[in-house]
Amino acid sequence: MTVRSELPELPMARTSPLEPPPEYARLREDAPISRHRWPNGVEAWLVTRYRDVRALLGDPRVSVNRFQSPPPSLSLGRKSGVMLPKSLIGMDPPEHTLRRQLYMRELTVRRVERLRPRVEEIVGRYLDEVAAAGPPADLVRTFALPIPSMVISELLGVPDGDREAFQGHTQTILGVGTPAERVQYATTALMDYLRGLVRRRRGEPGEDILSRLVVAEVDGAPMSEDELVGHAMLLLIAGHETTANMLALSVATLLADPPQLAAFRADPGRAEAVVEELLRFHAVIQYGLVRRATDDIEVGGVTVEAGDWIVCSLASANRDEAQCPHAERFDPGRPGVRHMSFGYGVHQCAGQNLARLELQIALTGLFGRFPGLRLAGSFEDLPFRTDAWVYGLYELPVTW
Amino acid sequence: MTGTRLEVVADLSRCCGSGQCARTVPRVFDQRPADGRVHVLDPSPPVELLGKLEEAQDLCPVRAIRVIVHGPVPPAPDYAAARPPLRPAP
Numbered sequence: 001m002t003v004r005s006e007l008p009e010l011p012m013a014r015t016s017p018l019e020p021p022p023e024y025a026r027l028r029e030d031a032p033i034s035r036h037r038w039p040n041g042v043e044a045w046l047v048t049r050y051r052d053v054r055a056l057l058g059d060p061r062v063s064v065n066r067f068q069s070p071p072p073s074l075s076l077g078r079k080s081g082v083m084l085p086k087s088l089i090g091m092d093p094p095e096h097t098l099r100r101q102l103y104m105r106e107l108t109v110r111r112v113e114r115l116r117p118r119v120e121e122i123v124g125r126y127l128d129e130v131a132a133a134g135p136p137a138d139l140v141r142t143f144a145l146p147i148p149s150m151v152i153s154e155l156l157g158v159p160d161g162d163r164e165a166f167q168g169h170t171q172t173i174l175g176v177g178t179p180a181e182r183v184q185y186a187t188t189a190l191m192d193y194l195r196g197l198v199r200r201r202r203g204e205p206g207e208d209i210l211s212r213l214v215v216a217e218v219d220g221a222p223m224s225e226d227e228l229v230g231h232a233m234l235l236l237i238a239g240h241e242t243t244a245n246m247l248a249l250s251v252a253t254l255l256a257d258p259p260q261l262a263a264f265r266a267d268p269g270r271a272e273a274v275v276e277e278l279l280r281f282h283a284v285i286q287y288g289l290v291r292r293a294t295d296d297i298e299v300g301g302v303t304v305e306a307g308d309w310i311v312c313s314l315a316s317a318n319r320d321e322a323q324c325p326h327a328e329r330f331d332p333g334r335p336g337v338r339h340m341s342f343g344y345g346v347h348q349c350a351g352q353n354l355a356r357l358e359l360q361i362a363l364t365g366l367f368g369r370f371p372g373l374r375l376a377g378s379f380e381d382l383p384f385r386t387d388a389w390v391y392g393l394y395e396l397p398v399t400w
Numbered sequence: 401m402t403g404t405r406l407e408v409v410a411d412l413s414r415c416c417g418s419g420q421c422a423r424t425v426p427r428v429f430d431q432r433p434a435d436g437r438v439h440v441l442d443p444s445p446p447v448e449l450l451g452k453l454e455e456a457q458d459l460c461p462v463r464a465i466r467v468i469v470h471g472p473v474p475p476a477p478d479y480a481a482a483r484p485p486l487r488p489a490p
């Protein structure tokens with residue numbers, strides 16, 4: 001159908017670590033929806049404008065189901081080799097709708113706000129550890145990675161005594177350059193652990209999200225063990241890598257912008273606005289959201305055909321000048337920030353309120369505790385995750 | 401602003417429980433404990449909230465919120481004039 005060799009290839013390169021690839025700006029202007037070829041050979045539409053990304057992600061004629069044929073992929077081989085159970089992010093309505101409801105009632109604005117004291121405690125603990133160990137510190141390993149993981153383990157009701165092992169496995173799964181076998185081992189160990197926890201909760205449900213999922217009924221019956229483990233793994237994976245990387249990237253961005261950092265330090269009450277603008281500035285799902293058209297769709301002047309793969313660039317949408325004046329500027333003072341970093345439509349990130357809370361508390365805490373915080377090396381030497389599905393930093397060496 | 405009143409309508413069948421309305425205008429929107437879906441606390445909110453309500457309408461990922469203005473539409477606030485600049489203009 002399409003001429004293979006003529007298509008531009010993905011991924012595109014960044015020229016500056018805090019900016020999306022400059023090619024997106026050209027595409028928004030000249031070819032807002034165009035076909036590209038991915039490293040695994042699959043071809044897909046690339047959608048770059050805010051309004052088109054929003055339109056498609058909200059359109060019932062797009063599906064998240066990617067089990068029928070290989071979706072466009074970076075061919076990174078995410079190391080694990082362990083088949084994760086089918087989860088919410090691969091389901092369409094109506095299968096999706098009821099199950100999502102089970103999460104959403106646990107992650108409402110109110111319930112997330114009730115977690116504030118616990119998140120503050122967790123952040124405080126890691127700040128204490130960093131301070132006690134003395135400078136320099138790698139904020140990825142000692143701060144950005146462990147905090148979201150600990151928050152998730154709290155949410156899942158992992159008993160205190162098991163937290164360290166839980167942390168160990170999750171860090172292994174997300175670790176840099178970890179051999180595939182170790183990742184596989186950690187993933188299997190984690191799934192086995194969660195299976196055991198699910199069984200325990202069936203007999204004795206608690207107040208945590210996992211207990212509530214265990215006792216919940218879908219189509220009149222409780223969910224299977226496999227499905228419950230799938231949900232728990234999704235919560236863990238979805239809520240850990242993304243938040244951790246966004247946290248590290250946020251620290252680096254603020255450290256690279258002394259006037260904005262000073263403004264934030266002077267008025268930590270602005271944390272909400274600062275975090276929202278950081279979210280706009282960086283879409284850590286850096287290669288976009290993958291969807292498949294289930295019907296022909298007219299959008300942005302092209303006809304996407306039924307069966308076509310679509311990739312919605314969140315990073316490009318966030319920097320669309322048509323939506324956001326002076327989009328290239330990091331400006332927490334902008335009124336009415338809009339971004340696509342959590343997606344749009346029925347699959348919009350279920351944990352977004354929790355992510356916001358964690359980012360606000362962690363950033364306020366970090367810069368409050370270490371007024372002299374600065375990079376231990378040069379900005380140019382920072383190792384950014386240019387080749388990973390989730391953008392961020394591999395290391396963030398700081399001193400104070 | 402006399403003669404203007406607001407009406408807020410939420411479509412529960414569309415709602416996916418994202419809570420963005422509740423986060424944006426907690427005076428007007430809450431989430432139901434049973435499923436996280438929207439609960440409109442005040443279907444006739446004060447006109448001063450129009451700007452924030454429109455933001456909530458826009459942020460809803462499934463377009464479940466509708467803000468209806470009955471009567472003359474108040475002028476949109478001048479954001480540039482209202483907020484102090486964070487740093488000197490370039």
